[in-house]
Amino acid sequence: MSCEFSETTVHAYFDGELDAVRSAEFEHHLDGCEECKTELREIGALRRRLQESELFEQASRQLRDRIRKQIAKDANGRRSALFSGRRVFLIPAFGALVAAAASLMLGVLIFQSHSRSTRITAELIDAHVRSLQPGHLTDVLSTDQHTVKPWFDGKLDFIPPVSDFSQQGFPLVGGRLDIIDGHSVASLVYSRRKHIINLFAWPYRGKEATGSGSHQGYNWLRWQSGDMEFCLVSDVSTADLRQLKELISQ
Amino acid sequence: MREPQDRIRFEQLVLPHLNSAVNLARWLLRNRADAEDAVQEAMLRAYRFFDRFHGGDARAWLLQIVRNTCYSWLEKNRPAELMTEFNEEVHQQPFANPETLASQSDDRERLMRALESLPARAREVLVLRELEGCSYKEISEIAAIPIGTVMSTLARARERLQRTLTATTAEEAS
Numbered sequence: 001m002s003c004e005f006s007e008t009t010v011h012a013y014f015d016g017e018l019d020a021v022r023s024a025e026f027e028h029h030l031d032g033c034e035e036c037k038t039e040l041r042e043i044g045a046l047r048r049r050l051q052e053s054e055l056f057e058q059a060s061r062q063l064r065d066r067i068r069k070q071i072a073k074d075a076n077g078r079r080s081a082l083f084s085g086r087r088v089f090l091i092p093a094f095g096a097l098v099a100a101a102a103s104l105m106l107g108v109l110i111f112q113s114h115s116r117s118t119r120i121t122a123e124l125i126d127a128h129v130r131s132l133q134p135g136h137l138t139d140v141l142s143t144d145q146h147t148v149k150p151w152f153d154g155k156l157d158f159i160p161p162v163s164d165f166s167q168q169g170f171p172l173v174g175g176r177l178d179i180i181d182g183h184s185v186a187s188l189v190y191s192r193r194k195h196i197i198n199l200f201a202w203p204y205r206g207k208e209a210t211g212s213g214s215h216q217g218y219n220w221l222r223w224q225s226g227d228m229e230f231c232l233v234s235d236v237s238t239a240d241l242r243q244l245k246e247l248i249s250q
Numbered sequence: 251m252r253e254p255q256d257r258i259r260f261e262q263l264v265l266p267h268l269n270s271a272v273n274l275a276r277w278l279l280r281n282r283a284d285a286e287d288a289v290q291e292a293m294l295r296a297y298r299f300f301d302r303f304h305g306g307d308a309r310a311w312l313l314q315i316v317r318n319t320c321y322s323w324l325e326k327n328r329p330a331e332l333m334t335e336f337n338e339e340v341h342q343q344p345f346a347n348p349e350t351l352a353s354q355s356d357d358r359e360r361l362m363r364a365l366e367s368l369p370a371r372a373r374e375v376l377v378l379r380e381l382e383g384c385s386y387k388e389i390s391e392i393a394a395i396p397i398g399t400v401m402s403t404l405a406r407a408r409e410r411l412q413r414t415l416t417a418t419t420a421e422e423a424s
Contacts, residue, residue: 046415
């Protein structure tokens, strides 16, 4: 590459890994650099091709069962070894019990400090699972953002951003209301290769929890933007969720 | 008393990332059956070392173990793959039988071959970024390399994949 920016800068920019200053510098440079523009287009096309070819491999049911059995067996094995081998040493065993109880309590304390955001994430995933049951997916069924958006009017004390991303492979299916943490949230339904993605949106109330993870086999991605908080939940890959997040954030 | 607690926590925190584990192993070992064996072993290891997991990103923690298990497996069974930067023999090795090939789209097949022809270290970074959606920081944790190395490896891997794809398309056209 003959331009002043290194090859890795283009990639880091594409991946959203440059800090704000460097990102702005690069964008400024990008205006006049055809080479970098082409490069960006090519990386984008390559990503789409990789993600659309369904190369992500999933675990087979048999493997899942095998692992569950193996863990159960390992847990039982270790427990029986502990009890048969150390039965005579009642005092150390009691000590171990106290230690175990103490660490459990410590665990509970640590757990509680994360509990609010964890609980909200758990509620969001429950809402996603509930939405997949027959007849629960949408209250307003439309692929037209101009139908879905007005539907929320008067039902919420905030206006959720509603956009259709059919062109980018995430068609809008409809909208719905859910109650999370005692408040109404807007739920927008998107589909991705026959999979359902729920986008939950609600006003930012402080102490946001950004991050991503997986729970009960569903992937989630939470972030805050402006005065809104968002969470995507689905069984599609985290890569897909990040792609949709980028579209929503634009 | 502690065991059932641990097991439940393990099932809630680690087991949901099983698909990610299989995907990484599949692309590292380039073979589905070997990948499932490696993941089963990695999961048992993760379970036994679960008391060393102190919260944080469970997916990155598990993928780190999966990766180490896969590399140990490669060292034992196919050491050549880890030594060569770009192995022609590996490149030409057939990866699937003709029947499954016929049923799959040409593009997917071409991509699979191109991806599998990359050196293992480039392949894993690319798979973690593009298929798994990991951030540079997560990749650096999983692959135990500095973020700068993640950046340069990823740039090179994409470029090489692009070149391989262009070359195979040209080959088929001629």
